[in-house]
Amino acid sequence: MKTLMKLAMVTTALMTISSVVQAKETVVWWDFLGGGDGVRMKALIDEFNKENGDNIEIQATTLEWGTPFYTKAQTSAAVGEGPDVMTYHISRLPLGVSTNTLSEITADDLASVGLKAEDYAPANWQATQVDGKQYAIPFDIHSIILYYNKDKLKAAGLLGDDGLPKGLDGVDNFKAALQKLKDGGSQYGVSIHSAAGDSQWRIFYSLLNQQDGKFFADGKFLDGDNLDKAVKATQVVADWVKDGLAPSNTEYPASIALFTSGEAAMHINGVWEVPTFTDLAAKGQLGFEWGAVALPTFFDHPATWADSHSFVIPNNVGKDMTPEKRKAVMEVIAWMNKHSLAWAGAGHIPAYGPVRDSAEFKALQPNATYSVLADTAAFDPVSTLAGVASPVYDAAGNYMVPAINGEMDPQQAIEDLRDDLQAQVE
Amino acid sequence: MIKNRTAEVTAALILVAPFVLIYAVLFIYPTIQMVAMSFTNAPLIGEGEWIGLKNYTKMFADRRFQTSVINTFYFVLLTVVPNTLIGLGIAMMVNRLKGWQQSIILALFFLPYILPVSVVFRIWNWMFDMQFGVMQFPIEFLFGQRVPVFRTPALFLPAVAFVTIWWTCGFNILLFLAGLRSISPEMYEAASLDNAGRWKQFTRITWPLIWPVTALVLTIQLILQLKIFDQVYLFVQGGRADPSMVMVQYIYTTAFQKSQGGYGATIAVALFVIIIAMSVLQFTVLRARGEK
Numbered sequence: 175m176k177t178l179m180k181l182a183m184v185t186t187a188l189m190t191i192s193s194v195v196q197a198k199e200t201v202v203w204w205d206f207l208g209g210g211d212g213v214r215m216k217a218l219i220d221e222f223n224k225e226n227g228d229n230i231e232i233q234a235t236t237l238e239w240g241t242p243f244y245t246k247a248q249t250s251a252a253v254g255e256g257p258d259v260m261t262y263h264i265s266r267l268p269l270g271v272s273t274n275t276l277s278e279i280t281a282d283d284l285a286s287v288g289l290k291a292e293d294y295a296p297a298n299w300q301a302t303q304v305d306g307k308q309y310a311i312p313f314d315i316h317s318i319i320l321y322y323n324k325d326k327l328k329a330a331g332l333l334g335d336d337g338l339p340k341g342l343d344g345v346d347n348f349k350a351a352l353q354k355l356k357d358g359g360s361q362y363g364v365s366i367h368s369a370a371g372d373s374q375w376r377i378f379y380s381l382l383n384q385q386d387g388k389f390f391a392d393g394k395f396l397d398g399d400n401l402d403k404a405v406k407a408t409q410v411v412a413d414w415v416k417d418g419l420a421p422s423n424t425e426y427p428a429s430i431a432l433f434t435s436g437e438a439a440m441h442i443n444g445v446w447e448v449p450t451f452t453d454l455a456a457k458g459q460l461g462f463e464w465g466a467v468a469l470p471t472f473f474d475h476p477a478t479w480a481d482s483h484s485f486v487i488p489n490n491v492g493k494d495m496t497p498e499k500r501k502a503v504m505e506v507i508a509w510m511n512k513h514s515l516a517w518a519g520a521g522h523i524p525a526y527g528p529v530r531d532s533a534e535f536k537a538l539q540p541n542a543t544y545s546v547l548a549d550t551a552a553f554d555p556v557s558t559l560a561g562v563a564s565p566v567y568d569a570a571g572n573y574m575v576p577a578i579n580g581e582m583d584p585q586q587a588i589e590d591l592r593d594d595l596q597a598q599v600e
Numbered sequence: 601m602i603k604n605r606t607a608e609v610t611a612a613l614i615l616v617a618p619f620v621l622i623y624a625v626l627f628i629y630p631t632i633q634m635v636a637m638s639f640t641n642a643p644l645i646g647e648g649e650w651i652g653l654k655n656y657t658k659m660f661a662d663r664r665f666q667t668s669v670i671n672t673f674y675f676v677l678l679t680v681v682p683n684t685l686i687g688l689g690i691a692m693m694v695n696r697l698k699g700w701q702q703s704i705i706l707a708l709f710f711l712p713y714i715l716p717v718s719v720v721f722r723i724w725n726w727m728f729d730m731q732f733g734v735m736q737f738p739i740e741f742l743f744g745q746r747v748p749v750f751r752t753p754a755l756f757l758p759a760v761a762f763v764t765i766w767w768t769c770g771f772n773i774l775l776f777l778a779g780l781r782s783i784s785p786e787m788y789e790a791a792s793l794d795n796a797g798r799w800k801q802f803t804r805i806t807w808p809l810i811w812p813v814t815a816l817v818l819t820i821q822l823i824l825q826l827k828i829f830d831q832v833y834l835f836v837q838g839g840r841a842d843p844s845m846v847m848v849q850y851i852y853t854t855a856f857q858k859s860q861g862g863y864g865a866t867i868a869v870a871l872f873v874i875i876i877a878m879s880v881l882q883f884t885v886l887r888a889r890g891e892k
Contacts, residue, residue, distance in 0.1 A: 245644070248644065248859070249644070252645040252646065273643060273646075369730070369838065371839070373838075421730070422730070423751045425725065425730070558859075563857065565857070565858060568853070568857075571841055575838070579748075579751070
């Protein structure tokens with residue numbers, strides 16, 4: 175009994191001493207990253223904890239992606255129970271700011287860890303601000319790209335000597351190429367996830383921005399000739415489906431399977447599927463050579479829809495963050511940005527310029543090839559109605575999906591979409 | 601024996617207190633708050649301003665709200681009575697089996713019920729998949745082309761109703777089986793001695809005696825299906841949500857996605873009233889029918 179007593183006393187004494195000496199900051203971290211993203215992020219967090227464990231420790235929790243995450247972020251911040259740092263889609267920032275969920279990131283915060291606006295693509299940096307105030311620090315840029323089957327493109331004469339596709343620019347050229355691929359024995363020229371609004375929104379928004387169309391400006395959706403541009407953008411995809419060059423009403427996993435099984439010669443999907451094909455190819459299960467490039471230029475100039483995973487600091491009501499904790503959080507964010515090369519393995523383009531310009535990233539293929547899209551990336555319209563899992567995404571499902579699958583006239587569909595969204599502006 | 605009335609009342613109060621407390625905190629209080637919130641323009645989190653009946657006038661003119669009410673009733677129509685009748689039919693067939701055969705067949709019918717809704721969704725979404733779904737073979741054979749079942753507004757709710765019946769029927773079978781077992785076999789013996797055929801036996805013995813169970817199943821089903829959300833939400837993801845929108849889904853979209861807590865609460869009040877009205881109505885009708 176006596177020894178036990180002594181032991182307890184010694185332990186207590188030791189604990190008191192160590193807590194005084196270390197003053198270790200614990201950073202509570204929430205993210206919504208599952209699948210391959212989740213695995214890579216966990217590795218990064220482990221690495222951080224190993225390197226900085228004496229001073230800062232990240233305690234990470236992964237939550238459900240989409241509306242559940244953003245609802246929880248909002249409710250927990252409102253009662254001061256939110257984390258110290260969390261991941262956030264920059265397209266979702268306007269809603270977060272309108273509900274007072276996010277804490278402003280000041281110039282001092284940035285300076286304290288040596289992050290600068292010049293280190294990021296201008297459009298990307300711009301998208302992290304709402305009403306001129308900074309609320310997030312981008313971590314990556316993710317977008318949609320064109321995956322292609324080198325063997326099939328070569329057979330159709332669509333592959334250049336550099337191994338990259340050629341002759342795909344322009345609406346008519348692209349469609350002709352699809353027809354060539356179909357004639358060459360592919361069931362579809364390009365496989366797309368045509369059963370859902372989110373994927374169609376990404377293609378649509380790219381095509382709209384290639385014509386300099388504005389989806390939302392000055393409180394108005396698709397004002398003036400933007401409507402015609404939107405109809406044109408929708409018509410492009412509707413024509414592929416109508417002529418059997420792209421599959422109709424196809425679900426996400428099926429759209430990937432059409433490409434991996436060789437039934438479709440090309441595939442439009444997010445950069446996050448790069449690991450899928452890399453892994454299949456490494457295991458020798460793909461059966462063909464594959465590549466990926468930025469989306470072709472269908473209209474006037476290159477432009478691709480993009481979003482960013484970013485880091486934000488929640489505005490925990492009634493729970494002020496100590497300056498030491500805030501510094502620690504900024505350290506975490508800066509460290510993640512500087513180590514985002516590992517994140518690029520998940521297909522994403524590092525937002526942090528020095529990493530994007532590094533020799534290591536340039537050697538990473540096909541990522542380096544499609545990373546040019548970062549310069550012409552078009553981020554979602556700044557509105558509380560837009561962004562991931564937003565009313566705009568719902569509207570894409572309600573109107574664009576039937577339009578591209580031939581169940582609704584594109585003109586009518588886009589007009590209905592505009593009226594629907596406009597009615598939701600309050 | 602002399603009873604101490606005061607002591608008894610005190611003991612009773614102490615025993616029911618935990619339940620009353622939990623009921624008040626977790627049900628009564630939020631319900632009152634919800635009704636109060638429906639008169640404000642509150643966001644999802646935080647206070648709003650009092651705007652009187654504005655949410656209600658908005659609701660009655662809201663096309664999406666009307667669609668969601670119609671769809672909810674349509675779904676109830678598609679599931680409640682069919683699910684009950686199919687449950688009864690299968691229970692009567694299972695009841696004729698004996699011993700281990702009955703156990704195995706019963707287990708097979710009950711199996712889907714233990715699956716979580718997300719698994720049910722995955723199974724049937726793949727079964728009906730446009731490119732790889734096994735159900736597309738009979739569909740192509742019958743209609744000459746593949747049909748995107750969960751992307752065709754006219755087919756959407758019937759298809760979800762079908763999946764729902766497949767999923768939840770097992771529980772009804774179990775309830776009916778318990779009811780059927782409580783009917784004494786002597787009644788059927790007596791009836792057959794009096795030359796009553798199978799149909800007569802069903803209408804004169806089985807149906808009246810199983811009626812309390814039928815009423816129970818119908819009531820449970822009605823309340824459950826008025827609150828339909830999970831399946832519709834999962835199957836429609838990414839597609840045309842509006843034409844097949846049901847009430848709880850509309851509440852979710854309004855309150856959680858668009859952060860319009862006040863208006864979401866208003867629709868929730870409407871659903872609350874509808875469920876109470878329907879339950880009372882059904883209970884009265886069923887009791888009247890049972891007493892006849």
